[in-house]
Amino acid sequence: LGLDLSWRSDMLPLLAIGFFAPQRPLPTAAAARQRAAASLVRASADMAVDRRVDCIVVGAGISGSTLAHNLHRGGADVLLAEARDYVGGNVVSHEEDGFVWEDGPNSFATQPSIVRISHELGIEKELVFADESLPPWVNHGGKLHPLPKGKGGKGPKGQLELVFGSNGVLKFGLSGSLLSWPGKIRAAIGALVGHAPPPEGKEETIREWVTRTLGEEVFLRCIDPFVSGVYAGDPMTLSMSAALSKIARIERYSYGIEWNKLGAIFYGGLARQVELTKERKASPPDPSWVPFEYGNPGSYRRGLSTLPHAIAAELGQPHGAPPDPASRVRLEWRLASLRRDADGYLATFETPHGPQAVRARAVVSTLPAHALRGVIDEVLPGAAPLTEALREGIGRKGIYYPPVAAVTVAYPKSAFRDVELDNGFGPLRDLPGFGSLNPRSEGVRTLGTLWSSSLFPGRCPPEYNLLLNYIGGSRDAPIAELSEEELVAEVDRGCREVLLKPDAPPPKVLSAKLWPTAIPQYELGHAPLIEALERAEADTPGLWVCGNYRTGVAFPDCVTFGYEHAQTVLQYLDAERDAPAAPPAAP
Numbered sequence: 001l002g003l004d005l006s007w008r009s010d011m012l013p014l015l016a017i018g019f020f021a022p023q024r025p026l027p028t029a030a031a032a033r034q035r036a037a038a039s040l041v042r043a044s045a046d047m048a049v050d051r052r053v054d055c056i057v058v059g060a061g062i063s064g065s066t067l068a069h070n071l072h073r074g075g076a077d078v079l080l081a082e083a084r085d086y087v088g089g090n091v092v093s094h095e096e097d098g099f100v101w102e103d104g105p106n107s108f109a110t111q112p113s114i115v116r117i118s119h120e121l122g123i124e125k126e127l128v129f130a131d132e133s134l135p136p137w138v139n140h141g142g143k144l145h146p147l148p149k150g151k152g153g154k155g156p157k158g159q160l161e162l163v164f165g166s167n168g169v170l171k172f173g174l175s176g177s178l179l180s181w182p183g184k185i186r187a188a189i190g191a192l193v194g195h196a197p198p199p200e201g202k203e204e205t206i207r208e209w210v211t212r213t214l215g216e217e218v219f220l221r222c223i224d225p226f227v228s229g230v231y232a233g234d235p236m237t238l239s240m241s242a243a244l245s246k247i248a249r250i251e252r253y254s255y256g257i258e259w260n261k262l263g264a265i266f267y268g269g270l271a272r273q274v275e276l277t278k279e280r281k282a283s284p285p286d287p288s289w290v291p292f293e294y295g296n297p298g299s300y301r302r303g304l305s306t307l308p309h310a311i312a313a314e315l316g317q318p319h320g321a322p323p324d325p326a327s328r329v330r331l332e333w334r335l336a337s338l339r340r341d342a343d344g345y346l347a348t349f350e351t352p353h354g355p356q357a358v359r360a361r362a363v364v365s366t367l368p369a370h371a372l373r374g375v376i377d378e379v380l381p382g383a384a385p386l387t388e389a390l391r392e393g394i395g396r397k398g399i400y401y402p403p404v405a406a407v408t409v410a411y412p413k414s415a416f417r418d419v420e421l422d423n424g425f426g427p428l429r430d431l432p433g434f435g436s437l438n439p440r441s442e443g444v445r446t447l448g449t450l451w452s453s454s455l456f457p458g459r460c461p462p463e464y465n466l467l468l469n470y471i472g473g474s475r476d477a478p479i480a481e482l483s484e485e486e487l488v489a490e491v492d493r494g495c496r497e498v499l500l501k502p503d504a505p506p507p508k509v510l511s512a513k514l515w516p517t518a519i520p521q522y523e524l525g526h527a528p529l530i531e532a533l534e535r536a537e538a539d540t541p542g543l544w545v546c547g548n549y550r551t552g553v554a555f556p557d558c559v560t561f562g563y564e565h566a567q568t569v570l571q572y573l574d575a576e577r578d579a580p581a582a583p584p585a586a587p
Helices: 011-020 028-044 062-073 112-121 155-164 169-174 181-193 206-214 216-231 245-255 265-282 306-314 474-481 484-498 526-538 555-578
Strands: 049-058 078-082 093-096 099-102 127-129 136-140 143-146 297-300 329-331 334-341 344-350 356-365 404-412 435-437 446-451 464-472 508-515 543-545
Touching (some): 049 344, 049 555, 062 078, 062 112, 062 555, 078 356, 093 508, 099 464, 099 508, 112 555, 136 216, 181 265, 216 435, 245 265, 356 555, 464 474, 464 484, 464 508, 484 508, 526 543, 543 555
Parallel strands (some): 049 078, 049 356, 078 329, 136 435, 356 543
Antiparallel strands (some): 136 143, 344 356, 404 464, 404 508, 435 446, 446 464
8 A cells, every 4th residue: 555654664663762761255257257267278279379488477567567677678588468458557646637646555665676677767767755754643532643753864863863853753752642651661661671472383463463562552553553554454363474574573683682581672673773774785776876765755756657657668568559469568468277388388368359378488477366266276276275275263265355445535725724733843734744544443434644745746736735545454344335425425534533624625536446455464374375385386387476465565565576586587597498408208
């Protein structure tokens, strides 16, 4: 989701220092597709091959499209196949009447992989970065509370700002009102003194881990809304080690410090920060790239779709142009079956022009897990648990993708409450922040609201504020049954509770996009599913089943995957090309 907060990986131990200061049945349509796919499998042996390539990438979301770019750049003959009629997956940007908005994720936490690919595609001048001092806000008790944030200083100066600045963690602990004093003291003990050790032989949920280390109040008021913003998930079923692995490993760093016998996580966080700084110095960004700050929220001037559209154009299929048979992109091609034989892989697709077959030396699927059901069973039966495994204790089958709606609305600035925000951020009508998060305990159905017009320039006319709202998720699946008007009404109700005057006019509605299967949930038992998939892949060289259920749900995770996995595929293609030919079979 757009609430991919730049502080999520390393903020927890930094917050702590401030505390110290005193499936359901297969739908009929899907079953019909499986029956049709079965008939295609039977016919594919006699089907003419449409094309022969080095690698087929199935799925043109951010993971698949960036992978195809890197394979193409590495010299591979690649074909990118997508069931929809555009490249980009859930990244959909719009521009109309002076407004620029997103139907999916809203921004990214900047990483080298994003700046690198922007440089390679010639779109780096389109990159825009948010003001680094803008904090996320939490709605609690009828008031917006800022979470700690630095002022954009670099190196040691930035770290000092984050701790001692006007919106630093020290002020958050001393004078902030998001946590009560008992809650602050409990968090301080866990952060700076120690906490109960992790239970042996038990996978902890996010709620269990945070409550054990920092207390129930930190969970309810800080981490619960954060989890809603990133995963639209339920912290009672999400696995801490799978979903928030970067935070979970801080505890391991803590116990790795010899004198830190009780595992106080603040010291593990410091150790990780030192290590991270060394890693970045050892592998600095290319000096030809545009300057950037790690983790700073970013986007493109005309929206995130700038990236997949540039990749589509590079591969010969500009966005919105008629299909080009000479391009390396095939739109409205749905994978129906995949077979393996002595010549490699034969993929059969359902297309607007009938079944088409493509032969390849390697195949990478970036399809969501639920789209794999019945498609690759023949070639990789070990992938079946992704959709069929019974998840004991959470009542799931396979990997769950809850529904989420992205609702973009605009209100006149005069409609916002006349209140001054804490820590000198000024009037609310200026929306000086990343956005606002709603803990489930507050009774606001909207998960979070991104203040889009404050993050990036030129997103709306100057007299308006633009808001992207996310609603739904694991704990509110019935959202999928609401009409567009009902979705907008729920969002408008939440905005009025948190941001607007009682007499605010109706919103200007720009879009209400429901994603029925939005974000894969890294719930309890997720790691064994991925481990089983890795074992199956090891016995099927040249085939990889990937996606954001495996490598991370955030935009930069997907872009980084596209770069790193391309190296794996290119190495395989080189080795397979250089391998001696198999001797002819005996008569």
